[in-house]
Amino acid sequence: MPPSRASKASPTPPPAAGSAREKLIAAAIATVRYKGFSATSVDEICQGAGVTKGAFFHHFASKEALAIAAAGAWTDIAEQRIFTLPDWNRIPDPLERLLGHIDFRLSMLDGPAEDYTCFVGTMVQESYNSSDPIRAACDASIRAYALRLAEDIQQAIDIYGIASGVSAVSLAYHIQAVLQGAFILAKANGHPVIARDSVMHLKRYVVMLFTQK
Amino acid sequence: MPPSRASKASPTPPPAAGSAREKLIAAAIATVRYKGFSATSVDEICQGAGVTKGAFFHHFASKEALAIAAAGAWTDIAEQRIFTLPDWNRIPDPLERLLGHIDFRLSMLDGPAEDYTCFVGTMVQESYNSSDPIRAACDASIRAYALRLAEDIQQAIDIYGIASGVSAVSLAYHIQAVLQGAFILAKANGHPVIARDSVMHLKRYVVMLFTQK
DNA sequence: TGACACATACCAACTGGTCGGTATGCTTTA
DNA sequence: TAAAGCATACCGACCAGTTGGTATGTGTCA
Numbered sequence: 099m100p101p102s103r104a105s106k107a108s109p110t111p112p113p114a115a116g117s118a119r120e121k122l123i124a125a126a127i128a129t130v131r132y133k134g135f136s137a138t139s140v141d142e143i144c145q146g147a148g149v150t151k152g153a154f155f156h157h158f159a160s161k162e163a164l165a166i167a168a169a170g171a172w173t174d175i176a177e178q179r180i181f182t183l184p185d186w187n188r189i190p191d192p193l194e195r196l197l198g199h200i201d202f203r204l205s206m207l208d209g210p211a212e213d214y215t216c217f218v219g220t221m222v223q224e225s226y227n228s229s230d231p232i233r234a235a236c237d238a239s240i241r242a243y244a245l246r247l248a249e250d251i252q253q254a255i256d257i258y259g260i261a262s263g264v265s266a267v268s269l270a271y272h273i274q275a276v277l278q279g280a281f282i283l284a285k286a287n288g289h290p291v292i293a294r295d296s297v298m299h300l301k302r303y304v305v306m307l308f309t310q311k
Numbered sequence: 312m313p314p315s316r317a318s319k320a321s322p323t324p325p326p327a328a329g330s331a332r333e334k335l336i337a338a339a340i341a342t343v344r345y346k347g348f349s350a351t352s353v354d355e356i357c358q359g360a361g362v363t364k365g366a367f368f369h370h371f372a373s374k375e376a377l378a379i380a381a382a383g384a385w386t387d388i389a390e391q392r393i394f395t396l397p398d399w400n401r402i403p404d405p406l407e408r409l410l411g412h413i414d415f416r417l418s419m420l421d422g423p424a425e426d427y428t429c430f431v432g433t434m435v436q437e438s439y440n441s442s443d444p445i446r447a448a449c450d451a452s453i454r455a456y457a458l459r460l461a462e463d464i465q466q467a468i469d470i471y472g473i474a475s476g477v478s479a480v481s482l483a484y485h486i487q488a489v490l491q492g493a494f495i496l497a498k499a500n501g502h503p504v505i506a507r508d509s510v511m512h513l514k515r516y517v518v519m520l521f522t523q524k
Numbered sequence: 525t526g527a528c529a530c531a532t533a534c535c536a537a538c539t540g541g542t543c544g545g546t547a548t549g550c551t552t553t554a
Numbered sequence: 555t556a557a558a559g560c561a562t563a564c565c566g567a568c569c570a571g572t573t574g575g576t577a578t579g580t581g582t583c584a
Contacts, residue, residue: 117559118559118560132440133437133440133441134347134348134349134436134437134441135347135349136347136348136349136350136437137349137437137441139542139543139544140543140544140545141542141543141544149560149561150560150561150562151544151545151546151561151562152548152559152560152561152562153559153560153561154545155544155545155546156558156559156560157559160544160545161544161545211439211440212440218499219495219499220436222495222498222499223347223433223436223495223498224346224347224349224350224437226424226498226499226501227345227346227424227425228346228347228350233498233499233501236499237499237500237501240496240499261515264512264515268508268512269512271496271505271508271509272489272508272509272512272513274492274496275489275492275493275495275496275505275506275509276485276488276489276492276509277492278491278492278495278496279487279488279489279490279491279492279493279495280488280492282432282435282436282488282491282492283453283484283487283488283491285435285436285439285446286431286432286435286439286446286449286450286453287450288439288446288450292484292488293488295481295484295485296484296485296488296489299477299481299482299485299516300485302474302477302516303512303515303516303519306516306519306523310519310523330533331533331534352568352569352570353569353570353571354568354569354570362534362535363534363535363536364535364536364570364571364572365533365534365535365536365537365572365573366533366534366535367571368570368571368572369532369533369534369535370533370534373570373571374570374571
């Protein structure tokens with residue numbers, strides 16, 4: 099993940115709708131979410147990106163290197179889709195904003211699972227013992243999300259207080275856990291109904307934490 | 312699985328500590344929990360079981376067939392280890408028993424992740440779009456656990472009541488979701504501390520549901 | 525009782541195909 | 555013209571699954 103690439107004003111117009119590198123990362127994320135990391139072949143990723151294997155190994159030293167780069171890209175994608183674009187981020191009250199976040203995650207649980215599940219959550223299950231660099235990249239992505247979410251939670255705590263013994267970061271990770279677990283239930287069930295139920299339990303819990311101490 | 316073999320006094324010593332079929336299932340469960348389903352080869356499973364590939368395909372028509380059989384075996388293993396053997400199952404009060412269950416799951420979160428994570432939860436992530444028979448087998452295993460847990464929850468509800476709008480089955484699935492999600496966080500983090508935090512949130516939620524309505 | 529027919533359990537060697545990765549050359553752009 | 559960006563062709567290793575075979579039963583009937 100060369101940081102120079104992001105910091106320089108690229109002379110070539112930011113390659114249309116994606117350079118080969120970006121298309122490879124996008125194809126990898128989509129395919130891995132659909133069928134898992136090990137079952138996804140390099141050839142398949144290349145086909146999905148519309149480039150050849152030569153291009154793949156020009157941009158990435160290995161399949162593992164792509165996975166790490168994709169985990170980094172996923173962090174940015176999630177930040178954009180969840181903490182930047184949606185309107186509920188502009189709600190002034192931090193507790194309402196937190197509940198808006200949960201409602202938003204709830205509303206995402208629709209359609210095929212590969213459209214709402216977590217790329218790094220899927221990938222880390224297959225890599226935590228096989229590749230520590232991939233594991234660490236997934237961990238960093240999950241941590242970034244949790245720490246970002248913990249900011250809003252801390253603001254809500256500062257205003258409203260919370261049940262004793264509950265920290266913002268811990269609650270943020272718990273929200274992550276419920277979502278990741280809901281994804282698994284949805285994949286097993288073939289339908290996100292049970293997953294939605296679980297997120298509604300989560301919302302009830304958060305409300306209780308802030309209103310009943 | 313010939314049942315006659317168990318009921319008769321076999322002339323040949325009762326195939327040691329498990330027939331080839333049973334050893335293959337045990338090896339599959341262990342290896343899949345360690346590195347995922349797709350990354351686990353049939354050769355690897357055979358090596359772990361101490362049998363040859365010929366034996367494998369004598370007992371199972373395919374790798375997929377083994378996965379389905381292993382999911383069924385996992386249901387029995389989990390039932391034994393969680394709902395039969397541990398002492399807290401003999402607690403008379405159903406609410407205390409439920410909290411004992413959560414404490415027990417919490418206490419399991421120790422050591423390497425492959426020792427406490429869920430076999431079917433891991434496998435379904437890689438199979439939900441590739442093999443519907445595997446997906447269904449994993450779903451059945453998760454459902455069996457949830458329905459078994461829901462029995463205790465319902466008994467607790469009958470005695471103590473619960474927050475409005477909460478059903479026993481729905482709460483049982485939520486408990487499953489938190490556990491599955493906690494496993495992912497533990498795998499990513501490399502340590503089960505965050506996972507334990509999440510299960511403690513879960514316990515606090517359950518207590519709240521039964522005491523604050 | 526014994527022997528024949530058959531089933532079960534297993535094995536070593538092999539097959540066609542796919543895997544991640546490499547070697548090399550062409551083509552565009554600065 | 556030199557490098558970056560990509561394509562084609564290929565490699566050895568490994569994959570799930572097949573083959574032909576052996577050893578050890580077990581049920582049946584003369």
